[in-house]
Amino acid sequence: MNRALQILQERGFIQQCTDFEGLSALMDAGPVTFYVGCDPTGPSLHIGHMVPFFALRHLHEAGHIAIALIGGGTARIGDPSGKTEMRKMLTYEQIDENSERIRKQLDAFIGFDGKTAFTANNKDWLANLNYIDFLRDIGVHFSVNRMLSFEAYRKRLETGLTFIEFNYQLLQSYDFLQLYDRHGCRLQIGGDDQWGNIVAGIELIRRIRGVETYGLTFPLVTTSDGKKMGKTEKGALFLDPALTSPYEFFQYWRNVTDADVKRFLLMFTFLPVSECEALGSAKDSAINQAKERLAWEVTALIHGKEEADKALQAARALFGKGGTAGDADAVPTYRIAAKRIQQGILAIDLFVESGLCPSKSEARRLIQQGGAFVNEEKVTELEKMLDISSIQDGILLLRAGKKRYVRVRVE
RNA sequence: GGGGAGAUUCCCGAGUGGUCAAAGGGGGCAGACUGUAAAUCUGUUGGCUCAGCCUUCGUAGGUUCGAAUCCUACUCUCCCCA
Numbered sequence: 360m361n362r363a364l365q366i367l368q369e370r371g372f373i374q375q376c377t378d379f380e381g382l383s384a385l386m387d388a389g390p391v392t393f394y395v396g397c398d399p400t401g402p403s404l405h406i407g408h409m410v411p412f413f414a415l416r417h418l419h420e421a422g423h424i425a426i427a428l429i430g431g432g433t434a435r436i437g438d439p440s441g442k443t444e445m446r447k448m449l450t451y452e453q454i455d456e457n458s459e460r461i462r463k464q465l466d467a468f469i470g471f472d473g474k475t476a477f478t479a480n481n482k483d484w485l486a487n488l489n490y491i492d493f494l495r496d497i498g499v500h501f502s503v504n505r506m507l508s509f510e511a512y513r514k515r516l517e518t519g520l521t522f523i524e525f526n527y528q529l530l531q532s533y534d535f536l537q538l539y540d541r542h543g544c545r546l547q548i549g550g551d552d553q554w555g556n557i558v559a560g561i562e563l564i565r566r567i568r569g570v571e572t573y574g575l576t577f578p579l580v581t582t583s584d585g586k587k588m589g590k591t592e593k594g595a596l597f598l599d600p601a602l603t604s605p606y607e608f609f610q611y612w613r614n615v616t617d618a619d620v621k622r623f624l625l626m627f628t629f630l631p632v633s634e635c636e637a638l639g640s641a642k643d644s645a646i647n648q649a650k651e652r653l654a655w656e657v658t659a660l661i662h663g664k665e666e667a668d669k670a671l672q673a674a675r676a677l678f679g680k681g682g683t684a685g686d687a688d689a690v691p692t693y694r695i696a697a698k699r700i701q702q703g704i705l706a707i708d709l710f711v712e713s714g715l716c717p718s719k720s721e722a723r724r725l726i727q728q729g730g731a732f733v734n735e736e737k738v739t740e741l742e743k744m745l746d747i748s749s750i751q752d753g754i755l756l757l758r759a760g761k762k763r764y765v766r767v768r769v770e
Numbered sequence: 771g772g773g774g775a776g777a778u779u780c781c782c783g784a785g786u787g788g789u790c791a792a793a794g795g796g797g798g799c800a801g802a803c804u805g806u807a808a809a810u811c812u813g814u815u816g817g818c819u820c821a822g823c824c825u826u827c828g829u830a831g832g833u834u835c836g837a838a839u840c841c842u843a844c845u846c847u848c849c850c851c852a
Contacts, residue, residue: 610806617807647805678806720817721799728800728814760799762806 361386363421367575369632370625372414374551374578377561382573385545391423393546394479394538396531396553397465398430399457400449403599404464406611406627410577411549413626416469418548425476426544427465431458432485433530436523458482464598468661479542481534497533500566501559509555528559535560539572551576580626582619598661605662606689609670610762612654620649628656677764692766700750700769706733706743713767715759725759732758 361383538544557574621639638649659667673687693713716722731738
């Protein structure tokens, strides 16, 4: 088997391939141009988007030519795959803005050089498509009967599917054709929910250009307790530090279930396979250290080593014995005017203001249930007042439950 | 175009004039146990100036001492027929 494919397989990336031997032979013969698509439907990528891009990096490092396709055109419609409801329509301005932000995030992760790795935006060929021409040239090759047999559309037939969403597959197939024509792209990789769309693109190219292209999909990554990957209290685990701080990002990986450690090390880090396996097979306290390693590695890849170090340090300070919050710079910090503390402030109010509790009722509940701490001391009275005496070195540490910390900095 | 069903708190889903901030489950949060894990058990889960008050049951009106529950109109969704 081709070396690059072997790496992907060892690391658990491969779910399905349209023609394993054919692809392997093609890749052995020389650099293959391939692409991953991603629709800019939000302002930031989240970790769920990243599996194909980790795979992209592996292939790129193996000498193949990577295209990251930003779906500035397809985002105007919305892919029904894996969705149970129609997507919200975004304005064109929003999509363009999202596209740019996502392009930057990908650039930071992949490092586009414009030759062996670059981006494309399908807006360039989709935005001004002529409907009649499109139907004549592309539409004829699609069978509605066939499309309806796809899982993605069949499901939606029960809940409702609009015509524009139904067209998504044609557009994605057309993307592949365009990338083949423009850049000689021969391989499309993506999440397994894209299988139907990928296969459709391959068939289109075969019919129109008489050329064999390939598709490769990755498993949909879930946590071993069956939840979707990357879910936090606040929603998805975003790459944008403004949406998910590096510390929160780090903590997500730090708190992964034992059973997921090996798999995540293989997929979300570039540590050697043997090391991933050794770390992931550890037990008891050793597995805990492996989680710390996992968290540091992934955080470093996304946010850089410096941020990863800070997050690690903060986590150790808060969770290690006898640690202080003073040097835990990465911990979310809330700033408050010194005057307000001098006047005295209700603990309840501070928990709400700092963002640890969404409402005063929740803050009260937290105190009643014994989960509210100020400077690691349990708050026992609902009406607890805080003043200067709680401040140490200009800082006051709030904790909600076992893991959620906020530092309050008095200025 | 015709006929039918429906819209309930984060989600699913009960409720059909007062005892409803609304059963049950899921999810979330907290506590116990632990390893910042899993499993398990317990509590909790609209807001507030909290023994009380306020806002919620698609939207807008109406009936009533009193409505998520009845009436009217509207909006949206689904199903069947064309």
